Amino acid sequence: EAQVTQNPRYLITVTGKKLTVTCSQNMNHEYMSWYRQDPGLGLRQIYYSMNVEVTDKGDVPEGYKVSRKEKRNFPLILESPSPNQTSLYFCASSRTGNVEDQPQHFGDGTRLSIL
Amino acid sequence: AQKITQTQPGMFVQEKEAVTLDCTYDTSDQSYGLFWYKQPSSGEMIFLIYQGSYDEQNATEGRYSLNFQKARKSANLVISASQLGDSAMYFCAMREAPPTGANSKLTFGKGITLSVRP
Numbered sequence: 417e418a419q420v421t422q423n424p425r426y427l428i429t430v431t432g433k434k435l436t437v438t439c440s441q442n443m444n445h446e447y448m449s450w451y452r453q454d455p456g457l458g459l460r461q462i463y464y465s466m467n468v469e470v471t472d473k474g475d476v477p478e479g480y481k482v483s484r485k486e487k488r489n490f491p492l493i494l495e496s497p498s499p500n501q502t503s504l505y506f507c508a509s510s511r512t513g514n515v516e517d518q519p520q521h522f523g524d525g526t527r528l529s530i531l
Numbered sequence: 532a533q534k535i536t537q538t539q540p541g542m543f544v545q546e547k548e549a550v551t552l553d554c555t556y557d558t559s560d561q562s563y564g565l566f567w568y569k570q571p572s573s574g575e576m577i578f579l580i581y582q583g584s585y586d587e588q589n590a591t592e593g594r595y596s597l598n599f600q601k602a603r604k605s606a607n608l609v610i611s612a613s614q615l616g617d618s619a620m621y622f623c624a625m626r627e628a629p630p631t632g633a634n635s636k637l638t639f640g641k642g643i644t645l646s647v648r649p
Contacts, residue, residue, distance in 0.1 A: 447635070449636060449637075451639075458622060458639035458640055458641045459622070459624075459637070459639040460639075461637070464636060466634075474634070474636060475636075504574060506576060513629070513634065513635035514628075514635060515562055515563060515564045515583070515627065515635060516583070519566055519578040519581055520578075520626075521578070522575065522576035522578075524575045525574045525575055525576070
């Protein structure tokens with residue numbers, strides 16, 4: 417089954433404790449992306465990757481890091497989490513970054529609470 | 532200016548009736564894609580329907596259809612024969628055609644809450 421898998425689904429942690437949210441896709445997609453969702457703001461892109469070893473900032477990259485060492489994995493790293501990073505996070509992938517290669521497939525989301 | 536505008540704060544519809552969820556967009560690109568996603572209370576994002584800017588016919592997927600009016604820059608979602616399970620948040624999104632090698636992100640609207648009444 418084609419899917420994007422995120423872990424963990426839920427996490428409550430404290431300020432400053434480094435955490436990683438994993439994302440893996442089994443569709444051999446080149447393009448992967450992270451979004452955060454906050455009430456009244458819709459989804460906003462954090463980082464994206466056009467292919468292995470190619471990553472770049474989205475609209476709200478501050479406080480986040482990513483890596484793309486393998487095609488299937490795109491982890492999101494919070495080196496020193498703060499309460500304003502409490503949010504619902506989604507990983508997504510598509511075959512390429514082209515408009516025609518739709519849709520983006522989303523993971524089930526990770527709900528992070530930073531106390 | 533917002534790229535995707537969804538102004539309806541919340542919608543109610545009677546079960547088995549049709550409902551239209553509004554979406555307007557803003558782009559200067561000739562090539563772009565328009566999407567609708569459903570987010571139930573459980574939180575996952577479910578792809579519903581896609582319309583390419585060059586598609587001449589309105590997209591349809593089962594009970595979902597997209598009323599695409601290019602000149603007005605609107606891409607309204609029509610759900611026919613509403614079901615209780617359609618109660619959810621609905622997001623309109625756009626993917627523009629960037630220069631080669633640039634990001635092709637989805638830009639989302641703020642969403643519309645749909646409640647289906649029995």
